[in-house]
Amino acid sequence: MRALIRDSRYLRDRFIDQEMVIEPRTIEGYAITSTKFFDKGYVTVGNATEFLDPVFSSGVTFAMESGSVAAKLVSRKLKGGEVDFQKEYVDYMMRGINTFRTYVTGWYNGDLQEIFFSKVQDPKIKKQICSVLAGYVWDDTNPFVKQHARAVKTLADHVRMQKD
């Protein structure tokens, strides 16, 4: 921890002599997904199902949506209704998770930076991408949701070509 602080010019002067209140610890080998989202008598929601990234606001989106969808399905089941948890819960959640995953991956591989910081900005595309990042990851009327992987890659490549 001291070495990390020393290496950062933003932190060095302010924190190098600070007393540690708790001992720095590392957490290794944690899981970011689970093999089962439901089984007899339970359904998992929020971080307990899948954790994508701490930066993208996907965490709260999925926690709220999965909690809400799961609660309605459980309620229907408890009232004796038919519920297909695989189709109505897992497949539905995975659609949103995979959309967000494209944008998280696109940020770390540079595709999103190319798009965000391009000198040429199309307001319609900007609106569609903002909508995804605001959590509308199930909105199939948005081509940046429906064709997320291809749309982001193609646009980033296009922006790169314009620069060259």
Ligand SMILES: Cc1cc2nc3c(=O)[nH]c(=O)nc-3n(C[C@H](O)[C@H](O)[C@H](O)COP(=O)(O)OP(=O)(O)OC[C@H]3O[C@@H](n4cnc5c(N)ncnc54)[C@H](O)[C@@H]3O)c2cc1C
């Ligand atoms: C540093 C950091 C920054 C983040 N920034 C963002 C962000 O900007 N935007 C965003 O959308 N997401 C962000 N996230 C992710 C987001 O916080 C989580 O995805 C979200 O809070 C998950 O909600 P949850 O209800 O599933 O779990 P949690 O919010 O973790 O709630 C689980 C609760 O269960 C309690 N608990 C655990 N074990 C037990 C037990 N045995 N008995 C009783 N209670 C128990 C815990 O104390 C906790 O209160 C961030 C996460 C981190 C770590």
